[in-house]
Amino acid sequence: MKNLLLFTVLIISFLGKAWGQVFNFDHLNITEGLSNNAVLCSTQDKNGFLWFGTKDGLNRFDGYTFKKYFSDIEARNGLTSNYITCLLVDQYNVLWVGTDNGLYKFHANSETFKIVPGTEMKEIIEMQHDGKDNLWFLSSYKLFKLNSKALELKAEPLFPDTYVTALTKNSKNEVWAASHQGLLSVDGKNRIEFKVNQEKSLNVESIAFENDDKIWIGTQHNGLISLDMKSKKFDLVIPFVKNGTRLFVRDIKKISENELWIASESGLVVIDTRTNAWRVFCHERDNPWSLSDNAAYSILKDHQGGIWIGTYFGGLNYFHHKHNLFERTFPMENPNSISGNAVREIRQDKNGNLWIGTEDNGLNFWDKRNNTFLHFSTKNGLSHNNIHGLEIVGDSLLVGTFNNGLDIININSKKIIAHYTQENTHSELGSNFVMSTYKTKDGRVFFTTPNGLYQFFPGKDRFKVVEAVPDSIFFTSMLEDRMGRIWLTTWRDGVYLIDPDLKNSQVFKHDWDNQSSINSNRTNRIQQDSEGKIWIATENGLTICSEDNKIVKRFTKSDGLPSNLILSMQEDSNKNMWLSSTNGLISIDINTYVLSVYNKEFGLSNLQFNYNSMFKDQAGNMYFGSTNGLIKFHPDSLLRERNSETKVPIYFTFARSSKRNLEVNYEYAEKFTKLSYDKVSLDYDESTIQVDFAALNYVDAASTSYLYKLKGFDNDWVVSKENRAYYTKLPSGQYTLLVKALDSQGRIISDEISIPIEVNKPFWASGLAFAVYAIILILIVFFVYQYFDNQIKERNRRQLMEINANRERRLYQAKLDFFTQVAHDIKTPLTLIKGPLEKLVDNKNLAEDRTDRLLTTMQKNTEKLVRLTNSILDFRKVETDEKQLNLTVCNISEFITEFINDYQASFQLEGIVLTQHIQQGVKGKIDEDMISKIVENLFSNALKYADKMVDVQLIDDDKLNYWILELKNDGHVLNRREVDLLFKPFHRSNKHSQIEGSGLGLALAHSFALLHSGDLRYVENSENLNIFVLAIPKNL
Secondary structure (H helix, E strand, O other), X not given: OHHHHHHHHHHHHHHHHHOOOOOOOEEEXXXXXXXXXXXXXXXXOOOOOXXXXXXXXXXXXXXXXXXXXXXXXXXXXXXXXXXXXXXXXXXXXXXXXXXXXXXXEEEOOOOEEEEOOOOOOOOEEEEEEOOOOEEEEEEOOEEEEEEOOOOEEOOOOEOOOOOEEEEEEOOOOOEEEEEOOEEEEOOOOOEEEOOEOOEXXXXXXXXXXXXXXXXXXXXXOOOEXXXXXXXXXXXXXXXXXXXXXXXXXXXXXXXXXXXXXXXXXXXXXXXXXXOOEEEEEOOOOOOOOOOOOOOEEEEXXXXXXOXXXXXXXXXXXXXXXXXXXXXXXXXXXXXXXXXXXXXXXXXXXXXXXXXXXXXXXXXEEEEOOOOEEEEEOHHHOOOOOOEEEXXXXXXXXXXXXXXXXXXXXXXXXXXXXXXXXXXXXXXXXXXXXXXXXXXXXXXXXXXXXXOEEEEEEOOOOEEEEOOOOOOOOOEEEXXXXXXXXXXXXXOOOOEEEEOOOOOOEEEXXXXXXXXXOOOOOOEEEEEEOOOOOEEEEEOOEEEEEOOOOXXXXXXXXXHOOOOOOEEEEEEOOOOEEEEEEOOEEEEEEOOOOOEEEEOHHHOOXXXXXXXXXXXXXXXXXXXXXXXXXXXXXXXXXXXXXXXXXXXXXEEEEEXXXXXXXXXXXXXXXXXXXXXXXXXXXXXXXXXXXXXXXXEOOXXXXXXXXXXXXXXXXXXXXXXXXXXXXXXXXXXXXXXXXXXXXXXXXXXXXXXXXXXXXXXXXXXXXXXXXXXXXXXXXXXHHHHHHHHHHHHHHHHHHHHHHHHHHHHHHHHHXXXXXXXXXXXXXXXXXXXXXXXXXXXXXXXXXXXXXXXXXXXXXXXXXXXXXXXXHHHHHHHHHHHOOXXXXXXXXXXXXXXXXXXXXXXXXXXXXXXXXXXXXXXXXXXXXXXXXXXXXXXXXHHHHHHHHOOOEXXXXXXXXXXXXXXXXXXXXXOOOOOHHHHHHOOOOOOOOHHHOOOOOOXXXXXXXXXXXXXXXXXXXXXXXXXXXXXXXXXXXXXX
């Protein structure tokens, strides 16, 4: 018997090893919101929501949050126990909840639970329905039948003498039960007795149909058994696991056509039903992606093919093949694993085995056929544990180290056969820090170092510095392009390009002011694609240039890169360049430059990759080293998965106004219920609203984005990573919230869902209220109008009286000023007339010449009085529009010249230089008397006030059809106030008060100019001169 047991264990061990697929799991537990880590049962409703029963509460999961249902005093939801033992969703999408204290029907409308009468105090072990409104359940290992529509329970159990432990059904909805002695259909028509290796009694824990002709039986102490329903043959498939431990089965699920998953107390068992080859997946302390707990209780496959394993202590484990596209290799406690975390160099030898250099724990030889590792470190002869360069030359592996030179290992014997340093090569190797190694197409071997580029001559054990580039540059990597040129990246000095003959080089550097330069002088890697373009990875993005060294494209984070620090590159067979960065993996089509990013949603274990760490093997598999081991993948599988479109259901999961939660409704359809919200009606004071939604995209929940738009409020769609829309203080009105989901590439992956939202007007904003407001407003306006009208009339009356009084005062003062000024102007000539007259009267015997002088004086002053009187009369006529123009055609040039000739002698007598610029032939229609008075006034003022010069210009402006007279003098320049008062009657400058004048001349001249539809103005200037300009139309 012992020999048989040992043989069975050996066979099981062999079968377990025969299937080498690696499964990586994502974990969800109380940290992510699960109510309890002991997950005992699970199901998915027809809407797509996942339900998990635990030892402490029921959970609904939408990919983002767990909505928890508890039995407590405050909830008052009808649930009387938090120990959830089993879950079932029937054909109507009704959730049935089994507990240790009864069976409950979940009412989705009110989110309450109703206990099935007759099940109080019963522990529900398992449930099954037959599609005919019958629900079968186990309690105290007895089978009961419930009419799920009428909630009518048969008080007595079926088969009262049978100890029933498990239920299942086949594709025909025929329910079968298991007892210790055998299997039976619940209609009593079929019964099969157990007979397994002379065992006639089995402690059955779970049963499941693979197809209608084959059933799997999971037991507590006898492992996993298969039964052929036609031949009634039993087959003990897995009796033991892990060194003879009996397999205790908790749950069985058919995952695919040929794959069965078994939850057990010893972990997860995956079996290929074609060959019965199986493997156990257990919790591994040094593997964060292993099963979280070995006590696996439940298995659920969701609508996306994801598999959820509930464990007793470790919460939920989620598996999806999309999260397993990357094969992870990382250090473990098992000595048969990679030795270091920071993977730097990867090379494949002629036998297909990999050599992996790490920066923290030496060199690894990975025997791919036997999946074994051989480690090289300073403990067994390696010169340094920090590996920076690997290259295979013949049967030798060149190992470049950090600061301790070069080792050479024989690939066949795995022995270190040589070691080179700066010291033992007499400085032919210029640095002990070998940054990278490279073998060209013609077999030449090069090393990059912090002190230049070196060529190694295998067999001769000689090194030679490449003099085409400086030996003071820190070179980091190397590439030979298809033209035989050597490209070199540097630590901070740009990119060097060496001719194939190694004689000449050129350098390309970053220029902040030149968009056609490389992105950064810190360059990490160079790759040439199959089209000939050169790709340069820098610490500030990616530069792509043509073979003639012209920049054709640059990429940074603004173009979609997850990080600007690009570490390594490799092209696949589909013309995609793969790039590693410090924040994920990127693929770029080398022709279209379409970019895709891969992160943890695609199963990447670590987003932080390492410098220059990549490799493509003979089968097209890609390897990228990171700071936590390395990953392996085939680009075809990633691209195929990326391009596959999967439509997912989307629902509103929660809504709340500023005052209350809004209820979810379930619309009952013919076969099942559909989650929806009716029209949301909000009061005006609760118009701040939050609406949560979820696309049930469990495999890509974190990379799912949403488009939402509140129709009637938003003009454009809002793109958000949050599965929530929030609006504050919406105005009264009708709105509709529209939502749809997007995948990581921006493709729409769901239908559009909507909620009508109405924000009601407050009573004070209703029509009746506005009518009342209108009446009140009219009355208020009327009384206010009356009041203010009276006030305004009274104020206007007082203002009018005050204005009239002020006007009379100003008029009186103006008259007084006028008469004072006139009296003053008349007094002076009268005095000058009176004096000579008195002398003539008193002295009748005056000499003749004396008498003539006195008479002359009297005559002059009499003429002044006449002129003053005429000016006053002219001014009155102009102001009262009594002055009329008497127009005649006149030669303006001659007219002005006469005035110049008349005043020439007077200017000379005063020592004033008179210059003139008279344009000849200027003619126009004028009132000669008025123009004469204007010109006379201008000339006389110039004579009075000029200091040393007067300039006269006459211009014929054909465009404006004006003639323009301009007089300049260098007398006292008028200030702003004087200019403003210049053309006012009786105004005179204080500076010229001693000069004789009436103060009416310029005012009258200005009025005469306006009568001619012209203008007379004073022009301010930078020449420090007084400039008067007279402009008169030529044809009035």
